[in-house]
Amino acid sequence: MHIGILTLALSLPGCGSLKEKRQRMGGLHERFGRNPAVAVxxxxxxxxxxxxxxxxVVAAMSSQRVESLCxxxxxxxxxxxxxxxxxxxxEFL
Structure with a gap:
């Protein structure tokens, strides 16, 4: 089993409220969390x-698949x- 940890820092210029921030991030949990190999x-x-x-956090049987998913x-x-x-x-473990 291979594990990768991908961390992304984002700038949200002009964002005026936490509600707007949630809207701009657009449901990352739903989009990426559907894949059983990914935790977000x-x-x-x-x-x-x-x-x-x-x-x-991405888990797969090969390091190539982990890198591809990331x-x-x-x-x-x-x-x-x-x-x-x-x-x-x-980071790859």
């Missing part, structure tokens, strides 16, 4: 309006979230 949570910046940090998550997040990715950290 907002890991920092809970009360900040202009920033958000999300961590994804890349898919990162690409999809950059395309669908109304904000800018300002930091990416990957």
């Amino acid at each position: 949570c907002e890991s920092a910046d809970h009360d900040r309006l202009d920033a958000s940090e999300w961590t994804f 890349s898919e998550i990162e690409d999809k997040l950059q395309r669908t979230v109304d904000g800018r990715v300002v930091g990416v950290a990957r």
Whole structure:
């Protein structure tokens, strides 16, 4: 079993309320949490309006599959979230 931890820091310029922040993040739990190989949570910046940090834990039988899933998550997040990715950290166990 191989495990990857992907952490993405996002900037949300112009975000004026926590409600708007939730709307802009657009249900990351529902989108990525459907995959049984992925666990997702907002890991920092809970009360900040202009920033958000999300961590994804990916488990698979091969390291290539873990890396592929991490890349898919990162690409999809950059395309669908109304904000800018300002930091990416990957750790493989």
